Amino acid sequence: MGETNDVTALVAEVEEQERELVLTRFTHDDAWQLGCLLVELAVERRLAVTVDVRKGPQQVFHAALEGTTPDNDSWVQRKVRVVERFGASSFLTGLRARAKGQDFNAQHQLPLQEFAAHGGAFPVRVAGVGIVGVVTVSGLPQAEDHALVVEALRIHAAGGA
Incomplete structure (x- = not known):
């Protein structure tokens, strides 16, 4: 019972983040600045992450920091596909399945090697x-990937990036 309540509360929290984090615009320059902000935060904290920012289908920013591997690029692609298909963050999509006691990939009959409903990709x-785009971080535990993206989007939305 406790796990279900925790997941339900987390679903509500992430849904609120998605309602809150709506920008007034998103240009290529904005995408670049958001990517640079994420890299700055990661470098300051010595985090081994890959950062990816897309505007529409175009990858505008991509950086793989020391300690990452090509596997992080695969995770980015798989998380982005979830956002593009379901119109919600990869974390929220996975949490919703978990709240129903289901495995996301089995629930939607999607291959894990193509779709990963794990935290880190957030719709712009x-x-x-x-x-209009997707911002993604890969390399940390999924809740931390998600939290880093949310932090950067809040700073960016407030005019800090």
């Missing part, structure tokens, strides 16, 4: 437009 939404 613009007010009045909808989802």
